[in-house]
Amino acid sequence: MSVFLRNYLGGQWQPESRTAHALVNPVSGEALAFAGGPAENLAAAYEFARNAGGSALRAMSYGQRAAILADVMKVLQANRDTYYDISIANSGTTKADSAVDIEGALYTLGYYAKLGATLGDVHTLGDGTSTVLSKDGLFQSQHVYAPVRGLALFINAFNFPAWGLWEKAAPALLSGVPVVIKPATVTAWLTHRMVEDVVNAGVLPPGALSIVCGSSAGLLDPLQPFDVLSFTGSADTAAKIRSHDAVTRHSVRVNIEADSVNSALLGPDAVPGSEAFDLYVKELVREMTTKSGQRCTAIRRALVPAAQFDAVAEAVAAKLSGITVGNPRNDTVRMGSLVSREQYDAVHTGIEKLAGEAQLLVDGRNSALVDADPALAACVAPTLLGLRDGASGTTVHEHEVFGPVSTLIGYRDADEAVALAHRGQGSLVASIFSADHAWLARAGAELAGSHGRVNLVSPDVGKTQTGHGNVMPQSIHGGPGRAGGGEELGGLRSLGFYHRRSALQASATTLDALGPLGSL
Known part of the structure; x- marks a missing residue:
């Protein structure tokens, strides 16, 4: 009944x-x-x-x-x-x-x-x-x-x-x-x-x-x-x-x-092999896949030093390749579906819009599904796009795709990284990964005016930090500008x-x- x-x-x-x-x-x-x-x-x-x-x-x-x-x-x-x-x-x-x-x-x-x-x-x-x-x-x-x-x-x-x-x-x-x-x-x-x-x-x-x-x-x-x-x-x-x-x-x-086009910044000091680099990659993959990316706090823009663009892309792609998508009742599935076919269509349209400005690095739109009919299921596998010159972009800083989608964006120096984060026009959350405590504190203070929450992650709190996208009742949730005020x-x-x-x-x-x- x-x-x-x-x-x-x-x-x-x-x-x-x-x-x-x-x-x-x-x-x-x-x-x-x-x-x-x-x-x-x-x-x-x-x-x-x-x-x-x-x-x-x-x-x-x-x-x-x-x-x-x-x-x-x-x-x-x-x-x-x-x-x-x-x-x-x-x-x-x-x-x-x-x-x-x-x-x-x-x-x-x-x-x-x-x-x-x-x-x-x-x-x-x-x-x-x-x-x-x-x-x-x-x-x-x-x-x-x-x-x-x-x-x-x-x-x-x-x-x-x-x-x-x-x-x-x-x-x-x-x-x-x-x-x-x-x-x-x-x-x-x-x-x-x-x-x-x-x-x-x-x-x-x-x-x-x-x-x-x-x-x-x-x-x-x-x-x-x-x-x-x-x-x-x-x-x-x-x-x-x-x-x-x-x-x-x-x-x-x-x-x-x-709406909120949240960002995560990889610090200039975080080179491949460093703990901050590994924490960043892990967090980005988690944010793309948790609840199929359907969180208002998910990472939509992954800001990384231009010199590390390829290394981050390869590391994220390797982790995403192990994400199985399909029927959540199947024990082998790591990521379920979007909430509806309407949302499925909106995510596909959004990916196309971002792809007009950024390159598709990992295209999950036609990935094989586990125990699910692709003609019926509202499943979209994780999709990563990339824009090496972040300052040249417009759409990637303004359009949110509410699904397992993120755009890797290159920046030239620390000042540009902060400036690009501000281009979200007000966000719920930004996170920064670095081992440089002084820079973390300075960048966090600069981002506070345009973000409801700034998550500063150094290796010493790598295992205990509560996560970029997790909203804890002890901290405020919300954001200025386009995030709603x-x-x-x-x-x-x-x-x-x-x-x-x-x-x-x-x-x-x-x-x-x-x-x-x-x-x-």
Whole structure:
């Protein structure tokens, strides 16, 4: 029997829609589940979330809400085997790549549960100490953070149906803000199942967690001034969101994560045979192949000294030759499929576009597949392009191909390497591999202004560094410019998006009556 992903709004499951969109196995083309058309009674459902869910959450202390996050994590842990089955079937990922999504979600939830517990039994967060406003010192000003008195609407991308939900929902719920999630329909099954399990477990108050799995039509229309909106996806859709009345008229706060042409720099000192060189090659191959390159943080531009261009190309090609692609249920397969044939077509089109400017060094478009029909499967083997003179390129610095595709780009000197990284016009992440600590620090500081995160890898941290593409909840995730200008995670910093800062001006005695204040 096929699964129908019903919307959960207003504290209840809505009926199956007459309009159905099939979610398929991207390897076999088999229909797995169905999602419906537009959600019903959105305005009333949003009011229920604000009033019932928001009131119940705000009545709790930060420590109590942290305990709820721990309960949510326990529910998800108890069902993790089912999540792996859904991920492998619907996203076409191997078990190892499914873990990036599922275990990443669990780790992030656990992290915020523990971090929230450190805030203890407080209901108000302070921002700094009080400031004297009167000559006698009695009338003072204390800045505080108050949870927004609305809901948080999350519109997510297809590549992380598990982590994409919980990396946003964990800090929102910890802040006392109810959540409405709209996952990308093509891989919504995993998100839906997680929400269903949490709802059935009854660990969250009614209205705290809702989901829309079908059409996004009218999704933004009922938003009100105290709501917040977080979007992960294309820059084109982000532009439409920013121009919506909810944003322009109601000043709904928006967080955007859009396209990103991330780069990885090989330092001038990293010659073949050096540890930094080997670490760089290993990282590039990992980023090209993990989740079939479908990560917003993946390396799209591999910047290397012109003198080492051929050596890097040969080393990467040798490693890529050992990557088997095909059906993720086959134990010999190292890399599964893209999420859909539509994405398959987009990647092929993108490769052609890059090939108009760069040379194809490893062409994976027609590689043999393991246990998969190339006429049906959305599989593309890793593809490496090359441009020896990086400064001469334009497309390679501006166009992102969301798949197992990267372009090797040569640079003349260290200054040009940094300049080429900046040509991404704002990225989520850049990484630099070198044994020269002084240059790493200098280059990292120069790249910080155009990147949300800079991963500096020297041989002494080669085994312990968390990876170019891995988003850790302790560090912020987001980036300026074309990357969307947004910011998520970063420990307690993420709570700032779900709070409003206000100045309480009063007698020092009145301010003392607030009781102990937590701190971001």
